[in-house]
Amino acid sequence: MTITHNEFAALWQLDKSIAYLNHGSYGAVPVSVQKIQNAFIDRANSNPNHWFRYELPQLMIETRHIVANWFGVAPEHFAFVPNASQGVVTAIQSLVDDATSRNQRTHLVATSLGYGGVLYGMQHIAARSNATYAVADVVYPHDVTAEIISSRIQALLPANGEPIVVVLDHITSETGVLFPVDDIISAIRSTHPQAKFVIDAAHSAGMLEHPLPANFDVWVGNLHKWLCAPRPAAALICGSPEVRAIMKPLAPSWGFEDGFPTSFEWQGTSDYSAYLSVPAAITFQEQWSYAQRNTHNRAVADGAADLLRNAWGTTNHLGNTVEAPWLRMVQLPVAEPLTKPQIDLMVERAGLELNTECMCMTVRGKSYVRLSAHMYNEIDQYENLIGITRLLA
Ligand SMILES: Cc1ncc(COP(=O)(O)O)c(C=O)c1O
Numbered sequence: 100m101t102i103t104h105n106e107f108a109a110l111w112q113l114d115k116s117i118a119y120l121n122h123g124s125y126g127a128v129p130v131s132v133q134k135i136q137n138a139f140i141d142r143a144n145s146n147p148n149h150w151f152r153y154e155l156p157q158l159m160i161e162t163r164h165i166v167a168n169w170f171g172v173a174p175e176h177f178a179f180v181p182n183a184s185q186g187v188v189t190a191i192q193s194l195v196d197d198a199t200s201r202n203q204r205t206h207l208v209a210t211s212l213g214y215g216g217v218l219y220g221m222q223h224i225a226a227r228s229n230a231t232y233a234v235a236d237v238v239y240p241h242d243v244t245a246e247i248i249s250s251r252i253q254a255l256l257p258a259n260g261e262p263i264v265v266v267l268d269h270i271t272s273e274t275g276v277l278f279p280v281d282d283i284i285s286a287i288r289s290t291h292p293q294a295k296f297v298i299d300a301a302h303s304a305g306m307l308e309h310p311l312p313a314n315f316d317v318w319v320g321n322l323h324k325w326l327c328a329p330r331p332a333a334a335l336i337c338g339s340p341e342v343r344a345i346m347k348p349l350a351p352s353w354g355f356e357d358g359f360p361t362s363f364e365w366q367g368t369s370d371y372s373a374y375l376s377v378p379a380a381i382t383f384q385e386q387w388s389y390a391q392r393n394t395h396n397r398a399v400a401d402g403a404a405d406l407l408r409n410a411w412g413t414t415n416h417l418g419n420t421v422e423a424p425w426l427r428m429v430q431l432p433v434a435e436p437l438t439k440p441q442i443d444l445m446v447e448r449a450g451l452e453l454n455t456e457c458m459c460m461t462v463r464g465k466s467y468v469r470l471s472a473h474m475y476n477e478i479d480q481y482e483n484l485i486g487i488t489r490l491l492a
Contacts, residue, residue, distance in 0.1 A: 102454060102483075108475040110383075111327075118455045118480035120403075123275070123302065123426055123471040126324040135379040136329045139372035151368065158375055159364050165378045166322075170304075170311060172336050176343055178363035179374040181331040183301035186319035188220040189349050190297045190335060191264055194316075195228045197345040198262040205230040205262040208255050210237045210248060212271040212278075217299055221266065239274045239462050240420040240428075245282030252283070256291050263294040269312070269320075270302035273460050275426030275469055280312045288314075295342070304334070306425050308389045316342045325425070325473070328380035329373040335363070392474060396425040399472035403481035404429050407468070410485045416465070427470040431459065433488055437466040441491060448490040455483040 102118045110129050113119045119127060128136075143150040159179075167177035180186035191207065198205045207221050211234050218234065225232035235251035237243065242251075256263055265287060267280050284296050295316040303310035305325030311318055318336040322328040337343040337359065346359040354361040384392070404427040408415060411432035422428070431437070437445070442459045449455045458469045468484060 103477065103479055105475065105477050111475050113475065116454055117450070118453075118476075118483050120476065120481060120484070121456050121458045121469075121471055122473045122476075123324065123469065124458055125330065126321070126327055127473070127475070128323075128329050129327055129380070129383050132327060132329060132376055132379045132383050136372045136376040139375045140370070143370075143372070155371060156364075159371060162375050162378060163360065163364075166334065166381070167336075169378075169381050170334070170336065172311070175360065176337040178335045178346070178360035179377075180319065180333045180335045180363065182323070182333045183299060183319050183321045184214070184216045184220065185349070186333050186335045187214075187217050187266065187297055187299050188224065190317040190319060190346065191221060191266065192224050192228070192349060193346045194262070194264045194295050194297070194342075195224055195230050196347070198230075199228060203262050205264055206255075206257050207232045207264050207266070208235060208252055209233075209266045210235045210252070210268070212237050212239060212243075212274055212276065213266060213268055214272045214299060214301065217266065239271075240276065240417050243276050243278070243420045245279040245286060248278070249283045249286035252287055253290055256287075256294070260293060263291055264297060265294055266297045266299055269298050269300035269310075270306070270423040270426070272301065273469070274462060275423045275428050277421045277423050279421070281314060284312070284314050301333075302423060302426070305384060306423065308393070311336070314338070317346070322377050322380065323373065326377070326380050327383060327473075328377045332373040332377055387474065393424060395474055396472045396476075399476050399478055400425055400427045400470055402478035403427065403470050403472065403476075406478060406481055407470075407484060425472050427472075428467045429470060431466045431468060431488055433466050433491070436461045436464045437491070442466070445487060445490045449484070449487050452490065453483045453487065455480075455487075457484060457487070459487075 111127050112130055113127050164174045167174040195205045207225050207230050209218055222232050233255040270277055287294050298315045298318045300318055300320035304320045304322055315338045320334055322332040323330040343359050348363050353365045407429045413430040416430055446459055
């Protein structure tokens, strides 16, 4: 099957023999950004002693300033972390440890649309830190309103003023929904002013024009997804000096005594080139205005969703649910919900036999494909998915 590519596709390293329709899971690195990263790796390898002792520390500080500035936050409130999973868990553990140091027990609350890895992390933090852990049930897609989500969370919160940490996804992972985080935060703060909010914003940087909500305690977002930085690169941003004073890396090392963000800057001998390449990723994406990226990616995502719904005779199940700008969920034409092994096999076969990489999942008894769209995608690439369920045979 021939895959057509637009004029932007050459800017990415992606294999041109495939249609890459799953930018949302792991991002995709542009050629120019990879060149910058390679140059940093070459510098490190040409003289590791000089690199780690004299070049890297200053470069890390400079890069932090550039990227914090791009987000519009103070560099003192910004640290690089490897990925959203680690960053969110780090933030939660810091908040729990702070409460523990005051002999208080923390109540952790997430929603059922939260990212599975983060939910596991919360469960384990609760177990090892004597915190409680509860999940507010939010049914995709019809429960995704600020009123329903905040009231489901509020129903789980203690009435006695004990510390609370609520984890909210900005854009949900499996279901591609844009959460009304500002409204949820305001509603919960009105009844539980002590609640701290950790925003799992794995998908926000690059996809949302304003990736930071108006109000948050800690924001953690991947830079290696929609911003197209090399992997792994993510940001942890503190919403206030109070929160900044209690953020600690999971594995304290050199610089720990200097506090956030210096305590995050040296995590032992490692490859820091992905972080150093984030400014190049910002420059790459800024060759287009946000409006240009948004127009193209939304048109492709909407056009692809319509194409598949028409071909499959499935309807748009979303009602008034607000989708993430560049992600679309389309229900698959299957009589029974697919099991995880069925999905894994179908998606692998789509890659091998249809030259098409995609992401599928079953949520609440219905199976979907989650479509991603970035500048290198065009609507006709998604035609390859029309026959995907034939691969179940
Ligand atoms: C909401 C959310 N949180 C966390 C993650 C995990 O990202 P990472 O694997 O980069 O840690 C994802 C990944 O898709 C996600 O969508």
